Amino acid sequence: MTDIIINLTRSLCGACGLCIDVCPFKNLELVEGEVAYTGETCISCGHCAAACPNGAIQDPVIDSSEGEYETFIADKQWLPHGQYDTPGLVRLMASRRSCRNFIERTMDRALLDDLVKIGITAPSGTNCQLWTFTVIPTRKAVISFAGHIASFFSKS
């Protein structure tokens, strides 16, 4: 066996089998009534930890500090496996607007940091999170940057 990334607390395992069902690499199985990692490839997707109703699995690659925000208090409790707040999601998405009434004001750094943290909760292929955010905090810098982008594409 190689690449074991998750932490199992077997004493918390209720042998429900949910983690076994959701693992895309079939890394987990019940051995003598307890869950065990018997696979070879863990991509640290976190599905097993998310599905476990007893908190018996932790994925140490998932940085819990990413759920700490400075400008608001987040509910960090994951929804139980199979329970989703679909009406809430639809309401949020339907309420979204592209507001273009910009004002000249430097944004608070904490708010910008929180926005990036929210952004990285989006899905990424195999949870690789290979992304880079460039925060341009002033309107003047945005306009300057837009000029460089336009210049680049007008030459190509």
Ligand code: SF4
């Ligand atoms: S983190 Fe993902 S790949 Fe690794 S054991 Fe859990 S479900 Fe399987």
Ligand code: SF4
């Ligand atoms: S989901 Fe949790 S309780 Fe269920 S088998 Fe896996 S580790 Fe045990």
